Amino acid sequence: MTFKIVVCIKQVPDTNDIKWTEHNTIQREGLDSVINPYDIGAIQLAKNFKYLIPDSEITVVTMGPNQAIDALKTAVAMGCDDAVLLSDKRFSGSDTLATAYCLSQYIKTFVPDFDLIICGQQAVDGDTAQTPSSMAQKLNIEQITNVIAIKEANNDFSVCIKDTNDYKQEIKASYPFLMAFSQRDIDIIPDINGYIKAQNKTITVLNADDIKADTDSIGIKGSPTQVRKAFRPLNNRESIRIENESVQNIADFIVNEVNKCRTADE
Amino acid sequence: MNNRVLIYIEVNNGVVARVSKEIISHAKQNFLQSSIDGIVLGDEQSIDSALFDLKQLGLNKLYIIKDNLLDMTNAKVYANALSVFLENNQYDVLLMGATSDGRDIAPRLASKQDIGLTADCTGLEVDENGNLLATRPTYGGQLMATIVSKTKPNFATVRPGAFKYLQQSCNNETEIEYFSLSFDGLCSLLEVLYSENKPAAEDWTCSEIIVAGGLGIQNKENFNLIYKLADLLGAKPAASRAAVEQGWAEQSIQVGQTGNSVSPKLYIAFGISGAMQHMTGITNADKIVAININKDAPIMSGADIAIECDAVSLLHTLIGKLSD
Ligand SMILES: Cc1cc2nc3c(=O)[nH]c(=O)nc-3n(C[C@H](O)[C@H](O)[C@H](O)COP(=O)(O)OP(=O)(O)OC[C@H]3O[C@@H](n4cnc5c(N)ncnc54)[C@H](O)[C@@H]3O)c2cc1C
Numbered sequence: 001m002t003f004k005i006v007v008c009i010k011q012v013p014d015t016n017d018i019k020w021t022e023h024n025t026i027q028r029e030g031l032d033s034v035i036n037p038y039d040i041g042a043i044q045l046a047k048n049f050k051y052l053i054p055d056s057e058i059t060v061v062t063m064g065p066n067q068a069i070d071a072l073k074t075a076v077a078m079g080c081d082d083a084v085l086l087s088d089k090r091f092s093g094s095d096t097l098a099t100a101y102c103l104s105q106y107i108k109t110f111v112p113d114f115d116l117i118i119c120g121q122q123a124v125d126g127d128t129a130q131t132p133s134s135m136a137q138k139l140n141i142e143q144i145t146n147v148i149a150i151k152e153a154n155n156d157f158s159v160c161i162k163d164t165n166d167y168k169q170e171i172k173a174s175y176p177f178l179m180a181f182s183q184r185d186i187d188i189i190p191d192i193n194g195y196i197k198a199q200n201k202t203i204t205v206l207n208a209d210d211i212k213a214d215t216d217s218i219g220i221k222g223s224p225t226q227v228r229k230a231f232r233p234l235n236n237r238e239s240i241r242i243e244n245e246s247v248q249n250i251a252d253f254i255v256n257e258v259n260k261c262r263t264a265d266e
Numbered sequence: 267m268n269n270r271v272l273i274y275i276e277v278n279n280g281v282v283a284r285v286s287k288e289i290i291s292h293a294k295q296n297f298l299q300s301s302i303d304g305i306v307l308g309d310e311q312s313i314d315s316a317l318f319d320l321k322q323l324g325l326n327k328l329y330i331i332k333d334n335l336l337d338m339t340n341a342k343v344y345a346n347a348l349s350v351f352l353e354n355n356q357y358d359v360l361l362m363g364a365t366s367d368g369r370d371i372a373p374r375l376a377s378k379q380d381i382g383l384t385a386d387c388t389g390l391e392v393d394e395n396g397n398l399l400a401t402r403p404t405y406g407g408q409l410m411a412t413i414v415s416k417t418k419p420n421f422a423t424v425r426p427g428a429f430k431y432l433q434q435s436c437n438n439e440t441e442i443e444y445f446s447l448s449f450d451g452l453c454s455l456l457e458v459l460y461s462e463n464k465p466a467a468e469d470w471t472c473s474e475i476i477v478a479g480g481l482g483i484q485n486k487e488n489f490n491l492i493y494k495l496a497d498l499l500g501a502k503p504a505a506s507r508a509a510v511e512q513g514w515a516e517q518s519i520q521v522g523q524t525g526n527s528v529s530p531k532l533y534i535a536f537g538i539s540g541a542m543q544h545m546t547g548i549t550n551a552d553k554i555v556a557i558n559i560n561k562d563a564p565i566m567s568g569a570d571i572a573i574e575c576d577a578v579s580l581l582h583t584l585i586g587k588l589s590d
Binding site: 018095096097100124125126128129130131132133134135136137138141142143144145146159164165166167168169170171172173174177217223224225226227228229230231232233237238239240241242243244245247248250251252253254255257258261262 | 278340341342345365366367369370371372373374375376377378380381382383384385386399403404405406407408409410411412413414415416417454455456457458459460461462463464474475499501531532534542545546549553554555557561566567568569570571572573574575576579580583584587588
């Protein structure tokens with residue numbers, strides 16, 4: 001039986017290159033979109049699974065506007081077998097909850113017999129890291145986040161290494177489950193065959209009806225969170241400048257600051 | 267108006283997580299007209315050893331879910347148990363620490379309850395209507411977003427170190443209520459084969475004075491001066507990511523977006539340029555003193571006191587002075 005892997009990716013603005021308008025919105029013009037770096041790690045991990053479990057099939061899915069087809073084509077060139085775009089005007093404005101709902105509806109409707117879902121740990125634009133766990137809950141499966149490596153994998157189970165700021169664990173899980181991979185520095189350079197495969201690949205495009213989504217749970221309507229205001233971190237500090245001062249004087253000044261901070265304690 | 271606030275109290279190996287205390291301190295100081303309850307989950311051993319501390323947290327009421335199935339934190343099991351609790355108890359605001367476990371549990375709980383969640387916040391306020399205004403950095407700290415949610419409870423996770431923990435003596439013991447639920451069909455399907463805790467970051471994130479070094483320190487040998495000065499001042503050392511990448515300091519003492527958030531009284535930065543990703547980690551420091559040879563470095567306009575000076579010779583001078 002085919003081992004079915006679903007990789008969820010996101011197209012994000014190239015955050016190394018953001019320019020801001022005076023209204024604190026991102027200047028979209030001329031801004032490149034890229035696959036979220038963590039998701040490239042997820043694709044690589046899926047390929048590793050395919051190597052370990054020969055009869056595997058990797059489906060890559062994203063939700064977004066039509067332009068996200070570019071990201072999916074790239075993912076196919078990188079080694080994914082099939083690609084699916086969830087695209088519908090009614091999806092727009094979805095927050096993480098609505099996004100997780102849509103992705104899980106897609107999986108329930110089209111790949112109910114999946115074995116493994118792989119996501120990137122987080123997206124570099126929002127950094128919220130919520131979507132994978134939120135999805136796992138909607139699918140009622142176990143999750144392992146912050147995965148840095150796979151120690152063992154076969155048809156029945158895999159052993160993942162989870163590494164967080166607080167602890168490191170080796171966890172054994174049987175399928176199906178969801179895993180969030182936290183390596184962001186992996187790059188996959190597709191070869192010419194990859195590009196040809198991608199060019200000839202038809203990307204499946206699905207709308208809200210196709211995935212049997214309840215329209216109250218998607219888009220702005222299905223998104224409880226709203227941005228009330230966005231602002232560039234302002235500098236509200238007094239900013240006293242000390243220039244052309246002797247090192248001795250500066251040292252005295254700092255010792256004095258330390259003492260002031262200590263006496264304020266008592 | 268009485269706003270009902272629930273804080274998830276994280277207990278690890280019988281110890282109350284510092285971030286839980288930070289959230290309580292912040293809520294008590296800033297959320298007026300609110301009653302603040304807590305909820306804690308764990309197995310018998312963990313809860314019993316934390317019980318004394320739990321009673322001292324100054325909460326209005328503490329709910330405990332104690333079951334031996336809760337020995338290892340499993341996001342699915344914890345989220346579902348908390349969800350059952352929320353179905354039986356109504357709250358306006360729900361807060362949790364954005365620790366590794368908190369970040370796993372919170373989205374599942376929000377998903378189960380179909381409520382909004384604002385993750386990894388560094389600022390929290392309650393407006394006049396009792397709505398939670400949750401502020402978090404996005405785009406690597408380049409933009410701050412204040413987020414509201416139209417579902418109750420308004421739910422947010424909070425970055426460890428973002429708020430100050432104010433130790434308060436509390437005279438009245440917290441009222442405790444055990445909440446029980448059926449764990450039928452709700453057990454972990456994961457098998458933890460091996461687990462190793464990392465040293466808690468809290469013994470330094472809570473420090474009053476932090477001495478931090480960046481690439482301007484130039485080499486590993488010079489970076490030892492940061493440790494030495496920190497030691498002499500009874501302060502804690504810290505590093506920028508660039509310094510960590512050079513191998514001058516451990517990642518555990520990195521400050522910033524991908525490191526720690528800190529809120530000391532005094533943050534002294536030696537040879538750090540002040541990239542946004544670094545500054546996000548120190549927005550809640552009371553006072554920032556920056557030492558840089560370049561008076562146009564970004565940190566010089568982001569600090570309270572900007573000193574144009576060679577960091578290495580200043581470190582030598584300070585150490586000389588303090589060693590006398
Ligand atoms: C996704 C992402 C996450 C990141 N997360 C973090 C994070 O968590 N923490 C973090 O710190 N960074 C983080 N960074 C990196 C960040 O962008 C900066 O590259 C980093 O903070 C720079 O470190 P630095 O200030 O030590 O080095 P530099 O930027 O190289 O600055 C060195 C400074 O030292 C000054 N200097 C040089 N010589 C001397 C001297 N003799 N005396 C005094 N001053 C001197 C220079 O003028 C300069 O201002 C992240 C980046 C990305 C892309």
